[in-house]
Amino acid sequence: MHDALVVALSSPVLIGVYKDGSLIEEIRDDGMSSDVLAEIFDDLLKRYTFEHFIYAKGPGSFMGIKVTYLFLKTLSITKKVPLLATDAFFFNQNSPIKAYGKLYFVKNSTEIELKPLTSPESVAFELPKTIDLEKFDSDNLPYYGIDAVG
Template sequence: MPEASPDTIPDAELLIIGVTSPLLVGLYVDGHLVQRYERREKTSSALPAILHDVRYRYNLKALYYARGPGSFMAIKVTYVMAKTFSIALDIPLYASDAFAFNENRPIKAIGRSYFVKSDGEIVIDRRCDGVSGSFSLPLRLDRTLFSQENEPLYILPAV
């Protein structure tokens, strides 16, 4: 498929929530969600197809992603793809922790453990009574939730 001219396609921003299944990707125009992608297959299969589709239909101005905590591999793949896109398209990459997209509910870790956020600190709680909150794409992109500190947030339990 030939590349479209940047002045013939709309400007957009992309948000990727790839910390667990399903993978959620939202496309935002003027800060409003205009397209939603939800995929249950592996991030390594789903995200390249979504990025390819978006790349030729929109002029991406910025990328945003949930940097963790969550599935180590899903976070790693999401980061590598988002960072690569950011460099290739010369656009900024911003990140936020995943709690911003699940109403600050516990996030499944390993076994009966959960990641929890309390007083701004993320820890693993092995006694958490809460059930993981599901993730959702916001209808409006709140850029204040994100920072340029965009390296993955890996919180791994001791083995």
Template structure:
């Protein structure tokens, strides 16, 4: 069985194709999630059969990318009867701060996410698809999580 994992909260968009939890193919593509995700997933669905799970990052990061990915994947999940799962982005960038608004970043400390400026010596890690998909990091609670107060 094949699983698809999508990290859409930053550029490039990352899509991992997993067979028996092992990374089979990695797709990196620059662009807006709304433009590239449907095209790439359409190609993936033509290439791979027996998709058993859809996985994505639902927090924190680009709100628009999170919303687009959620709506697209939820629709696909319902239409194709494929389970959908979500995890937070800190699991895939070494718990590094994630860009928020302006010069502020989402920072995870002791299971709490705050928004703040970075210290000058803070190192930012890129998102990375894991070589092995740890399904214990994911939940069936897939609604986007917005970590900023309403403006």
């Protein structure tokens, strides 16, 4: 059995396939998550049986978060595979994540805040070489971090 991990918060979209917690295949695609997820998973589902789907639930690109959640939640239901998640800071060494303008999401301990930063050090999202499923949980609803503008 395998686990699939998706980080689709910016470009490139990152997808990792893990066996016994170790990364065995990494896919990077510069396309938009709405365009590439179905194609990539069409191939992966032919080659692997998955025990868990995991994703970075935000903060990051609203559209990337939304599309990834809906796609993986649908797969989770239809394939009867649990969907797990964690926040995006797990994948970028806990560095600030661009929101808009000069505002960035930052994580202090367990709380995510929106703060103005002038020149933050940006670290690209990366797939971990190994995963421990205990670092992810079934609270998989997206985290957008900013309320919708009405």
